[in-house]
Amino acid sequence: MTTNELEIVQSTSKKDKPSQDQVPFGTIFTDHMFTMEYEAGKGWFEPKIVPYAPLTLDxxxxxxxxxxxxxEGLKAYRTEEGRVLLFRPEKNFERLNLSSERLSIPPIDENVVLEYLTKLIELEKDWVPSTAGTSLYIRPFIISTEANLAVAPSKTYKFMIxxxxxxxxFTGGLKPVTIHVEDQFTRAVKGGTGMAKTAGNYSSGxxxxxxxxxxxxxxxxxxDGVEKKYIxxxxxxxxxxxxxxEVVTPALNGSILKGITRMSIIELLGTWGIEVNEKKISIDEIYQAFQDGLIEEVFxxxxxxxxxxxxxxxWQGKKMIINNHExxxxxxxxxxxxxxxxxxKVEDTMGWTVEVK
Known part of the structure; x- marks a missing residue:
C-alpha cells in the first residue's frame, strides 16, 4: 500500500439531521464519505474525505x-458522557482483507485505514445519535472499477466508507423471533464465498x-449446501x-462468516467460565434435543x-417453540x-472499544 497524506474537503452545505427516535436503517447518510483508489503497480492512493455524493462509473x-x-459493517456509539466509541473496528478491517483475498482484491493497510475512519468520524461526530439503542452505522466497501468485460480480476478499485x-x-423491545429452517435453497458451500462478506451472498438469499x-x-x-443437514x-x-x-455453535467451516459479535460472545462466555462447543450440528440433533426438552435458548x-x-x-412442518417464546x-x-x-455503561475489561477523540 502506498502512503499518501489524507486530503479533507469539507462540505459547504450541511444536511438536516433526522429525529433520533425515527431513524430508518440505511437511508440517511452523513455529510462526508471516505474514498481511496487502487491501481495495479501503484497500490492504494489518494485517500480523501469528501462531501457525500453519487459516483460516476463506466x-x-x-x-x-x-x-x-x-x-463490512460496524457502528459508532455515543456514551452517556458524550464520548464516541467503536467496537473492535480492527477486527472488521481484518475480516475485510480476508474477504478481499477470497475475491482477488488487493489488501488494505488495516491500521492506516482505521486512522482514516477515525478522522471521518471526528468530522461527523454530530451525526452519532445519543438516544438509547441508536448508533452510527459504518459501511466500508471496495468495488472493482476497471472498464473491461474480460473475466479476470480488475486492475483498479475504489475503497469507500x-x-x-x-x-x-428492536423497535418493540428485545423479543424472540420466528425462524424458518431452509432446506431447498443453498446459501454457500465450503470452498465458495460463504466465508467472505461479499454482495452476491446476500442477494442470493x-x-x-x-x-x-x-x-x-x-x-x-x-x-449446509451438500447434505442439507448441518446448521x-x-x-x-x-x-x-x-x-x-451446554452452549454450542456451528464451527467455522469455510462457508460460515467469521462473525465479530460471534467471536466476542465466545470470548465473553469464556471469562464467565462457560465454554462454547464449536462443532458440526445437524438439524436432526436440534429437533431431537427439542423433543427431549433439552433446548433452553437459541439466539x-x-x-x-x-x-x-x-x-x-x-422445519419441514415441525414447529419448535423455544423457551415459551421468551x-x-x-x-x-x-x-x-x-x-x-x-x-x-459496562466497564470494558476486554479492551474491545476504541474511543474517537
Missing amino acids: PAAMIFHYGQTVF IMSPVGSY YQAQANAKKLGNADVLWL EEVGSMNIFFKING GTGTAAVISPVGELN IGELSQKLYDTITGIQTG
Missing part, C-alpha cells in the same frame, strides 16, 4: 458485470427469505444454542441486533453486557 466497470466487491445514523434494531416471511417467519436458518447461520447472523446447560448474533433471541424454529437468561445477560460495553 458502464463497463467490472463491478456491474462480475460482482467483485466486499464490504459511508456512514448512516440508525435507530434501535432473498428468495428463500421472502418465502419464509410469507409463512410468518422473520428470517431463514441455512443448512450454518441465520441470514446475516451467526447462531447459538443452549442445550442441557443469533450480529452487528445489527447484537443478540437476537429465537422463540421458534420451523428471551432466555443467558441471552439477556449477553445482550446487556455487550451493549453496555459498546455504550460505555
Whole structure:
C-alpha cells in the first residue's frame, strides 16, 4: 500500500439531521464519505474525505458485470458522557482483507485505514445519535472499477466508507423471533464465498427469505449446501444454542462468516467460565434435543441486533417453540453486557472499544 497524506474537503452545505427516535436503517447518510483508489503497480492512493455524493462509473466497470466487491459493517456509539466509541473496528478491517483475498482484491493497510475512519468520524461526530439503542452505522466497501468485460480480476478499485445514523434494531423491545429452517435453497458451500462478506451472498438469499416471511417467519436458518443437514447461520447472523446447560455453535467451516459479535460472545462466555462447543450440528440433533426438552435458548448474533433471541424454529412442518417464546437468561445477560460495553455503561475489561477523540 502506498502512503499518501489524507486530503479533507469539507462540505459547504450541511444536511438536516433526522429525529433520533425515527431513524430508518440505511437511508440517511452523513455529510462526508471516505474514498481511496487502487491501481495495479501503484497500490492504494489518494485517500480523501469528501462531501457525500453519487459516483460516476463506466458502464463497463467490472463491478456491474462480475460482482467483485466486499464490504463490512460496524457502528459508532455515543456514551452517556458524550464520548464516541467503536467496537473492535480492527477486527472488521481484518475480516475485510480476508474477504478481499477470497475475491482477488488487493489488501488494505488495516491500521492506516482505521486512522482514516477515525478522522471521518471526528468530522461527523454530530451525526452519532445519543438516544438509547441508536448508533452510527459504518459501511466500508471496495468495488472493482476497471472498464473491461474480460473475466479476470480488475486492475483498479475504489475503497469507500459511508456512514448512516440508525435507530434501535428492536423497535418493540428485545423479543424472540420466528425462524424458518431452509432446506431447498443453498446459501454457500465450503470452498465458495460463504466465508467472505461479499454482495452476491446476500442477494442470493432473498428468495428463500421472502418465502419464509410469507409463512410468518422473520428470517431463514441455512443448512449446509451438500447434505442439507448441518446448521450454518441465520441470514446475516451467526447462531447459538443452549442445550442441557451446554452452549454450542456451528464451527467455522469455510462457508460460515467469521462473525465479530460471534467471536466476542465466545470470548465473553469464556471469562464467565462457560465454554462454547464449536462443532458440526445437524438439524436432526436440534429437533431431537427439542423433543427431549433439552433446548433452553437459541439466539443469533450480529452487528445489527447484537443478540437476537429465537422463540421458534420451523422445519419441514415441525414447529419448535423455544423457551415459551421468551428471551432466555443467558441471552439477556449477553445482550446487556455487550451493549453496555459498546455504550460505555459496562466497564470494558476486554479492551474491545476504541474511543474517537
